[in-house]
Amino acid sequence: MSRPVVEFWYEFASSYSWLSVMRIEPLAQAAGVEVEWKPFLLGPVFLALGWNDSPFNIYPPKGRYMWRDLERLAARYELPFRKPSGFPRSSLLAARVALVGVEEGWVASFSRAVMQANFAEDRDIGERAVIADILSAQGLDADAVIERAQADANKLALRRQTERATELGLFGAPSFRVGDELFWGNDRLDDALAWARSHGAG
């Protein structure tokens, strides 16, 4: 019997994805569940729903609430938080690099560092220099990694992963999948792990 697996679909610009990226590893480890990191882009998923911006920008009351909710949750999880001066930030390069990180085994720590930059340090993760900085701090060769991230095959892989998100019925991030079972939102992280434990072993 193999270890149960949860697919973790997240977007670097997404505020609630930030919470799950920071939290998932120790929780999954404690639950004995393996995490498959699935960075993708919410933009095309939202466009398919008719939104050309974050719903938190399109619907101001939802946005106001979200930032306050985030502040409360950050306090609960003891995560440093500074509201980003730009939202949502461009996450294209970060997502492409993360896909390389999936291949090479450093996606988790890279993803946490990008989220920390976006939601605790108010740095623009859309800038190449910020991503390069993060990669260097991880002990990686930033130029070489970014070159691999920008290769056609990797760009295509991210596009495919994003299309797959829509095909799977995802409509927001973070989302978690265990087999065909979908869980949406940081609020469902624990439920997804519990489901993987009880239903997900192959």
Add this chain to the structure above:
Amino acid sequence: MSRPVVEFWYEFASSYSWLSVMRIEPLAQAAGVEVEWKPFLLGPVFLALGWNDSPFNIYPPKGRYMWRDLERLAARYELPFRKPSGFPRSSLLAARVALVGVEEGWVASFSRAVMQANFAEDRDIGERAVIADILSAQGLDADAVIERAQADANKLALRRQTERATELGLFGAPSFRVGDELFWGNDRLDDALAWARSHGAG
């Protein structure tokens, strides 16, 4: 020092409101928190956001997910559930009657019975006969209550309560308020009660 209070804003057609209506009383009691029942209509609130239907109907992937999520949550809370054959059902009469129930002290049990009819028995709560049936089963004089519910002053009171929801920044249901602190969704019921305990005593 008075007892802490949570305002409970809910809509009879709303699936997640169903869960909170069924759950809130024992949880609030255990927390030592008083519940102010605030029935309102989501329709006008949604219209102000540009939606002329439930977002679960406008955005099919959200709707598919919601019904599955609801099924899982109903199992967790051990609530009988049958997917309503119409969604969202007209909740105008039920909300008007509930306002009378707030005045007369029977809003909690009436609200649970309406939710049970809508989400466990697939009865059309938009029909006067169904509401009358529920009132009678509560030992109330159905015709007299419905007449009070349909009086101009009560109709106006519901309209005002719904306008107030928009003014307060509500954008969905259930919502909970403790002072100026807003919590959205059945997922935040426990947080709202905990907040009321620690911040809400007058």
